[in-house]
Amino acid sequence: MSDLTRLSLTRLRDGLKKREFSSREVTTAYLDAIKAANSALNAYIEVTGEIALKMAAASDEKLAAGTGGPLEGVPLGIKDLFATKGVHTQAGSHILDGFLPGYESTVTANLWRDGAVMLGKLNMDEFAMGSSNETSFYGPVVNPWRASGSNKDLVPGGSSGGSAAAVAAWLCAGATATDTGGSIRQPAAFTATVGVKPTYGRCSRWGIVAFASSLDQAGPITRTVTDAALMLNSMAGFDPNDSTSTEIEVPDFAAAVDRGVRGLRIGVPKEYRLDGMPEEIEALWQEGLSWLKAEGAELHDISLPHTKYALPAYYIIAPAEASSNLARYDGVKYGLRVPGADITELYEKTRAKGFGHEVQRRVMIGTYVLSAGYYDAYYKRAQRIRTLIKRDFETVFADGIDAIVTPATPSAAFGIGEKDMAADPVKMYLNDIFTVTVNMAGLPGIAVPAGRDGAGLPLGLQIIGKPFDEETLFAVARVIERSQAMEFEPEKWWQS
Amino acid sequence: MSVDADTVRRIARLARIHLDEGDVDGLAVELNTILGFVEQLNEVDVTGVAPMTSVTPMVLRQRPDEVTAGGHAQAISANAPISEDNFFMVPKVVE
Structure with a gap:
């Protein structure tokens, strides 16, 4: 039989339904692939082989009885940020050492309800703070892609670096991810995968370790646009446990994928140049x-004048929310505890040891901008600017624009441990310059592979849509996907 | 605005993160780099602009004031580094 791990999620799902192969066979193929690749790529921090085989057996029974769900028997990887009952959930951090949730996140519960199989937990930047997956307590993830003729290790992007690398290296059929400032779309662009950041409120945040609650959204990373649509269909939906979950019908995203772009008005923002x-x-x-135009879309130059202020405003709002959300890690309720003479010392020593440098830096920035005397100058001003950023988008959508197309990242994947990024935090932050506006405005965005640079490394385009109009994003992304006549398969150098 | 060593120590204290004295100056440089970057927000005229409170136009849902969960003391304390009879244990806080 041909390598089952090479099939798209869609093809896998159809083959499972027709019983061309069993979920046990597919799951075993993935577990073998992970075993052979993980020491080189470090994409998984926990492989749940036993659980996977048990779930696969249950799926095979359902498939035999013809009662399978929409993702029955399909093996997925789960970002370490999602609470999975009784299974490693540490947000890539030392401070959650040994934490085993007593509950399941809504998004993963939805996936299991629809028949998916859990392969394990995926590496990520600590608390989703990073753009290179280098801040993980579990060490960096290595991008399956290398520049042609080079054996230099590159970053897979972040924070969902493990998710993107695992999907690109055929170590799962699809992966869950989260995006606060670009953490789905930037790693997708760096690994030639498809990443969707849905509209704020589309996927429940319940059971996802919180970073910046007004910006965080869960979404899928997959190998094709249709795969992403199928996976989002299962992940999304109203959840009373998340007060910001929107009570709105989840459309059939997969049905929208092939509807084309004829007559769509595509905005091209000059500020992204x-x-x-x-x-x-x-x-x-x-x-x-030009591909979109060739298929009947209209291109329109637009202006989103406050674009350049999105990233600096984000670096006030996100750390502010993080400093509040991360206050709960104190060595008392769960995870790491470093003893102290009194309770304050217990807190301080635990947090100094348990949080990595980037997390400490962001918690401190957040604490500073919320502290007495600085709140108005920093936090409140940033929230006013956030209003202006959202207004920019509302204005162009009101003028009849259906979707906006931009580059996904300002560069291709870069090297692990690159010195100028390490020396200047702002250099690293600039990775999110094209993606962060979408989180600030609560809009949906998708990154789709669109080409390669001179060194053969993948590059992606981003499509930004109106609130709750992910369907148009899938349609536009699909046209880009089938217009670029390019193979997006990395050389398999990592197999041991 | 920029932070000096004393401010770094004060922020770390507020954030309940222990700082080694040797790390203070380096951190001050890093925090100032970030604060320098966000400085450009002062260029924007925000007169009359309301600060964003919700990114989606929504009214927070309300539910009947009923007890819907509880009695999970054991599950909640199960992950505590030190607990006794489902209580979290901490150093003495009241003399």
Whole structure:
């Protein structure tokens, strides 16, 4: 039999339904692939082989009885940020050492309800704070992609670096991920995978370790646009346990994938043309737009004047929310505890040892911008600017624009341990310059592979949509996906 | 605005993160880099602009004031590093 791990999620699902192969066979193939690859890639921090085989057996019974769910028997990887009952859930952090949730996140529960199989927990930047997966307590994830003729290790992007690497290296059929400022779309762009950040409120945040609650959204990373639509269909839905979950019908996303772009009005924002942006990114953008035009979309130059302020405003709002959300990690209720002479010392020593450097830095920035005397100058001003950023988008959508197309990232994947990124935190933050506006405005965004740079590394385009109009994103992304006649398969150098 | 060593120590104290004295100056540089980056927000005229409170136009749902969960003391304390009879144990806080 051909390698089952190479099949798309959609093809896998159909083959399982027709009983061409069993979930046990597929699951075993994935577990073997993980065993052979993980020491090189470090994508999984916990492999749940026993659980996977048990879930696969249950799926095979349902498939035999013809009662399988929409994802019956399909093996998935789960980002370590999602609470999985009785299974490793540490948000890539030391401070949650040994934590085993007594409950299941709504998103993963939805996936299991629909028949999916859990392969394990995926590596990530600590508390989802990072753009390279280098802040994980479990060490960096290595991108399956390398520049042609080079054996230098590259980052897979972050924070969902384990999710993106595992999908790109055929170590799961699809993966859950989360996106606070670009953490789904940037790693998807770095690994030639498809990443969807749904509209804020589309997926429940219940049971997902909180980073910045007004920005966090869960979404899928997959190998094709249709795969992403299928997976989001299962992940999404109203949940009374999340007070910001929106009570709105979940459409059949997969049905929207092939509806084309004829007559769609595509906005091209001039503010996304940055000084010093590589020529290749500009060329990729123009090419993507030409594909859409060739299929009947109308292109319109638009302006989103507050774009440049989104990233600095984000670096006030996200750390502020994080400093509040992460207050709960104190060595008392769960995880790591470092003894102290009194309770304050217990807190301080536990948090110093348990949080990595980037997390400490962000908690401190957040604490500072919320502290007495600085709240108005920093936090309140950033929230006013957030209003303006959202208004920019509302204005162009009100003018008749259906979707906006931009580059996903300002560069291709970079090296692990790159010195100028390590020396200057802002350099690393600039990775999210094209993606962060979407979180600030609560909009849906998708990253889709669209080309390769001169070194053969993948590059992605981003499509931004109206609130709760993920369907148009899937339709536009699909046209880009089938217009680029390019193989997006990394060389399999990691197999031991 | 920029932070000095004393401010770094004060923020760390507020954030309940122990700082080694040797890390203070380095952290001050890093925090100032970030604060320098966000400084550009002062260019924007925000007169009359309301701060965002919710990214989606929604009214928070209300539910009947009923007890819907509880009695999970054991499950809640199950992950505590130190607990006794489902109580979290901490150093003495009241003399």
